[in-house]
Amino acid sequence: MKLEFTVNGEARSIEVDPLRRLLDILRDDLALTGTKEGCGEGECGACSVIVEGKLVNSCLVPATQCAGAEVLTVDGLSESERGEMITESFALMHGAQCGFCTPGMVMAAEALLREQNDPDEEAVREGLAGNICRCTGYDMIVDAIQDAAKRGKGLW
Amino acid sequence: MSITTPIPRVDAQEKAAGAAAYIADFDYATALTARFYRSDFPRGRITGRYIPELPSGYYWVDHTDVPGKNAVVLIKDDLPAFAEEEIRYRGQIIGILCGPDPLEVDRLLREVAIEYEPIEPAPTLDDGISCKGGAMHGEDNVFARLALDRGDVDTAFAGATKIVEGTYETGFQEQLYMEPQGLVSWFEGGTVVVHGSMQCPYYVKHSVEVVMGDAARTRIKAAVIGGGFGGKEDYPEIMGAPLSVAALKVGRAEPGRPLRMIFDRTEDMAFTSKRHPSRTKIRTAHDEDGTIRGIESEVTLDGGAYETYSLIVLMRAIFHSTGAYHIPNAKIRGRAVATTTVPSGAFRGFGAPQSLFSIEMHMQKCARTFGVEPLAYRRRFFQKKGDRTVTGGLLRDEVILDRLLVRLDEMSGYGEKQKRYAAEAAERRNASVVDAGSGAHRARGQGGALWRGIGISVFNHGAGFTGDGEQRIIKGKAAVHKRADDVVEIRCATTDMGQGPKTTFRKVVGAVLDIVPEEVVFVEPDTDICPDSGPTVASRTMMVVGFLLQEAAKELKATWTPGEEQTVTRAYEMPPGMAWDQNALDGDAYAAFGWGVNACEVEVDPVTYEVRVVHAWGVYDVGKAIDERVVNGQIQGGMSQALGYGAIEKLHVDETGTFLQRTMADYIIPTALDFPRTGADTIDNPYTYGPFGAKGMGEMVHDGGHMAYAAAVEQAIGAACPRIPLVPEVIMEIRNDET
Numbered sequence: 012m013k014l015e016f017t018v019n020g021e022a023r024s025i026e027v028d029p030l031r032r033l034l035d036i037l038r039d040d041l042a043l044t045g046t047k048e049g050c051g052e053g054e055c056g057a058c059s060v061i062v063e064g065k066l067v068n069s070c071l072v073p074a075t076q077c078a079g080a081e082v083l084t085v086d087g088l089s090e091s092e093r094g095e096m097i098t099e100s101f102a103l104m105h106g107a108q109c110g111f112c113t114p115g116m117v118m119a120a121e122a123l124l125r126e127q128n129d130p131d132e133e134a135v136r137e138g139l140a141g142n143i144c145r146c147t148g149y150d151m152i153v154d155a156i157q158d159a160a161k162r163g164k165g166l167w
Numbered sequence: 168m169s170i171t172t173p174i175p176r177v178d179a180q181e182k183a184a185g186a187a188a189y190i191a192d193f194d195y196a197t198a199l200t201a202r203f204y205r206s207d208f209p210r211g212r213i214t215g216r217y218i219p220e221l222p223s224g225y226y227w228v229d230h231t232d233v234p235g236k237n238a239v240v241l242i243k244d245d246l247p248a249f250a251e252e253e254i255r256y257r258g259q260i261i262g263i264l265c266g267p268d269p270l271e272v273d274r275l276l277r278e279v280a281i282e283y284e285p286i287e288p289a290p291t292l293d294d295g296i297s298c299k300g301g302a303m304h305g306e307d308n309v310f311a312r313l314a315l316d317r318g319d320v321d322t323a324f325a326g327a328t329k330i331v332e333g334t335y336e337t338g339f340q341e342q343l344y345m346e347p348q349g350l351v352s353w354f355e356g357g358t359v360v361v362h363g364s365m366q367c368p369y370y371v372k373h374s375v376e377v378v379m380g381d382a383a384r385t386r387i388k389a390a391v392i393g394g395g396f397g398g399k400e401d402y403p404e405i406m407g408a409p410l411s412v413a414a415l416k417v418g419r420a421e422p423g424r425p426l427r428m429i430f431d432r433t434e435d436m437a438f439t440s441k442r443h444p445s446r447t448k449i450r451t452a453h454d455e456d457g458t459i460r461g462i463e464s465e466v467t468l469d470g471g472a473y474e475t476y477s478l479i480v481l482m483r484a485i486f487h488s489t490g491a492y493h494i495p496n497a498k499i500r501g502r503a504v505a506t507t508t509v510p511s512g513a514f515r516g517f518g519a520p521q522s523l524f525s526i527e528m529h530m531q532k533c534a535r536t537f538g539v540e541p542l543a544y545r546r547r548f549f550q551k552k553g554d555r556t557v558t559g560g561l562l563r564d565e566v567i568l569d570r571l572l573v574r575l576d577e578m579s580g581y582g583e584k585q586k587r588y589a590a591e592a593a594e595r596r597n598a599s600v601v602d603a604g605s606g607a608h609r610a611r612g613q614g615g616a617l618w619r620g621i622g623i624s625v626f627n628h629g630a631g632f633t634g635d636g637e638q639r640i641i642k643g644k645a646a647v648h649k650r651a652d653d654v655v656e657i658r659c660a661t662t663d664m665g666q667g668p669k670t671t672f673r674k675v676v677g678a679v680l681d682i683v684p685e686e687v688v689f690v691e692p693d694t695d696i697c698p699d700s701g702p703t704v705a706s707r708t709m710m711v712v713g714f715l716l717q718e719a720a721k722e723l724k725a726t727w728t729p730g731e732e733q734t735v736t737r738a739y740e741m742p743p744g745m746a747w748d749q750n751a752l753d754g755d756a757y758a759a760f761g762w763g764v765n766a767c768e769v770e771v772d773p774v775t776y777e778v779r780v781v782h783a784w785g786v787y788d789v790g791k792a793i794d795e796r797v798v799n800g801q802i803q804g805g806m807s808q809a810l811g812y813g814a815i816e817k818l819h820v821d822e823t824g825t826f827l828q829r830t831m832a833d834y835i836i837p838t839a840l841d842f843p844r845t846g847a848d849t850i851d852n853p854y855t856y857g858p859f860g861a862k863g864m865g866e867m868v869h870d871g872g873h874m875a876y877a878a879a880v881e882q883a884i885g886a887a888c889p890r891i892p893l894v895p896e897v898i899m900e901i902r903n904d905e906t
């Protein structure tokens with residue numbers, strides 16, 4: 012099929028198999044490798060992107076569901092002021108160790124902060140429920156997201 | 168500014184932005200997809216192979232293509248790179264199929280057929296011990312047997328007024344680094360290159376050299392690593408040795424054509440090495456008042472189908488078998504047994520989390536037997552400076568367990584809660600006696616009130632390689648290199664798999680040279696550029712390699728010549744006074760020990776036996792924290808893994824030895840909601856031969872959470888918990904056995 016959609020604010024038109032996973036379209040067809048594959052089965056959240064304003068696992072989204080959609084990936088988000096705020100907080104608060112889960116965590120953080128711009132710890136943990144991290148034990152990820160909310164007051 | 172004061176993690180923003188390059192992110196545009204052909208039966212002898220006709224551009228590679236020795240060198244080299252005749256576990260590597268179209272590769276793989284004579288599998292420890300299906304290793308399936316003897320155990324037991332016995336068991340554990348294994352390899356101009364996700368580039372190099380023989384020189388490069396925890400210590404060799412053979416074959420036809428092998432999660436979970444399951448029998452001889460006169464301990468590890476690392480995992484297990492305690496008379500026996508499962512391998516802690524669990528749960532049992540509060544009981548046997556360890560080594564440094572415990576009590580309120588929950592438990596017991604007496608039937612527990620408990624664990628962890636291994640085997644080197652533009656580079660083979668050396672090494676070198684850490688360059692490990700610093704394992708990164716870098720930086724500072732290129736390389740030297748006899752396993756098993764105390768508080772649902780971890784805390788002596796936040800991040804992350812190990816991470820095998828938990832939906836690791844914030848702290852106790860006083864700590868953080876958790880559950884349910892993971896169905900079994 013011919014897939015026309017918007018990725019990180021840019022209109023794209025590519026020829027793809029209708030069942031091709033959004034994750035592969037992003038990583039292999041569009042060379043946007045910020046989005047990671049941790050499991051390929053919807054369990055880890057490393058592949059999180061925002062489609063039409065909603066946080067989704069891109070490994071579970073087929074091309075057909077992307078037609079006409081607006082997709083935001085970590086590659087795009089991190090160039091915005093909000094994205095920079097979040098990624099900077101991950102460095103300040105050590106929210107990333109190996110970093111493989113982190114792009115997904117950053118997307119989850121953006122989705123959460125859009126809903127609640129000053130989340131308490133419980134709300135942050137709820138917001139991260141679909142994202143697995145094996146390194147940090149999550150505490151410093153929570154710290155990073157709360158730090159971004161605080162320093163970035165007014166951005167969300 | 169103190170070296171401990173946290174700085175932003177140097178590599179974190181790039182990672183967060185998705186800009187860091189993991190192996191799957193590299194654009195090897197012309198790469199062929201390479202996949203393993205694995206045995207689909209658990210055990211047997213191959214009698215015939217059918218390989219389909221391959222279209223041009225596709226290759227089949229197997230043991231007949233190995234120019235050197237068909238073996239993966241992992242301490243032992245008993246695992247073949249490609250199986251020849253014998254198959255000992257489902258998933259053993261038989262061949263590689265590669266070609267341009269992944270779907271065609273998969274189709275061709277389905278056409279490969281192997282004929283074999285089956286042999287009865289031996290999936291469990293008991294099957295391995297009884298040599299079910301005949302011995303697969305030697306006469307008795309025992310890969311390794313080790314013994315330690317101190318003092319006079321027989322006299323200790325003969326004079327005892329009481330003997331306490333127990334058997335303790337721990338299960339498999341999957342590392343579950345978030346980035347699956349992945350390597351790319353190619354052959355060009357006489358050199359075979361392997362690039363990818365690996366903890367130990369020189370280990371990969373040695374394993375590739377063995378399969379290559381004289382056919383190629385070797386170069387190994389690490390990419391950014393998405394987690395390891397030991398899981399990328401051995402597996403990149405198991406994967407890289409055969410892959411490099413395939414790269415050689417392809418490269419001879421098509422020079423420089425890369426082969427790309429990236430596992431999906433299913434392949435990774437099913438076939439990469441796991442933590443050794445263990446069973447430990449302990450007997451202690453006591454005086455009237457509970458004093459321990461002597462200990463007999465026998466640990467058995469499930470080594471899986473090939474020996475690989477089992478000997479050295481077993482060594483670390485027995486060296487930690489008396490934990491943080493001084494027990495003068497000890498008879499310790501250890502063995503690692505063959506079974507038809509994936510070869511067990513390296514996982515953070517490397518045998519210590521298993522044996523420390525056993526001794527700590529045994530201390531719980533002793534405390535109950537003698538009616539003493541568990542921490543008060545343990546305190547009577549704490550090791551102190553000047554004591555001899557179970558290997559006869561001398562504790563040269565101050566042991567500050569008492570200070571760690573003061574801090575832990577401040578954070579956790581352990582002392583007060585322990586008393587309170589013990590009283591609650593006693594009340595429950597009395598109430599249930601009354602119930603039984605009156606014949607009234609009530610829901611278990613007190614009308615649904617949660618059962619509470621708090622537990623503690625005390626432990627140590629030897630940092631660096633065993634005994635004189637750093638000097639005799641590893642001979643680590645590390646360099647600081649000053650370019651002509653006066654920019655300083657760190658050149659070592661230590662990889663940053665998330666534990667932080669890209670930040671902490673820069674801090675060490677920067678602090679010596681008065682340079683801002685961010686301006687020091689960390690060269691991504693590459694065996695053509697970086698000296699062999701040894702593997703990134705054994706809690707040796709900061710204490711051993713960091714120290715070499717500190718010393719090299721000091722020398723560079725002293726000889727600094729502006730505008731000139733300078734390289735200073737330092738090689739490891741054993742600290743003065745250390746002595747070790749490898750044959751007798753006698754002397755200083757480790758140059759230094761880190762120490763830790765953990766507490767965990769739980770609530771158990773009396774009907775479902777679901778456990779909620781309410782709080783967890785860890786206080787550690789790491790010598791000196793090079794970055795407080797890096798260290799606390801290790802504590803929080805490591806304790807979360809240990810709590811997962813103790814509480815939820817269930818991994819079982821079927822009747823063939825194949826893992827039953829196949830996906831992340833079946834094998835559950837902690838989410839952000841499972842465990843609470845972990846209280847983390849350290850107390851300084853600088854070590855002379857570590858940079859700025861730092862000791863090893865990367866594994867110790869996985870040494871105590873599971874025992875503190877099990878001890879807390881013991882208090883809550885009023886019964887001994889000698890095995891993990893303590894999932895609700897296990898707790899139910901334990902309760903049923905009690906009543």
Ligand code: FES
Nearest residue numbers: 049050051056070
């Ligand atoms: S890769 Fe999509 S959820 Fe894990």
Ligand code: FES
Nearest residue numbers: 108109144145146
């Ligand atoms: S930082 Fe490694 S998985 Fe989260």
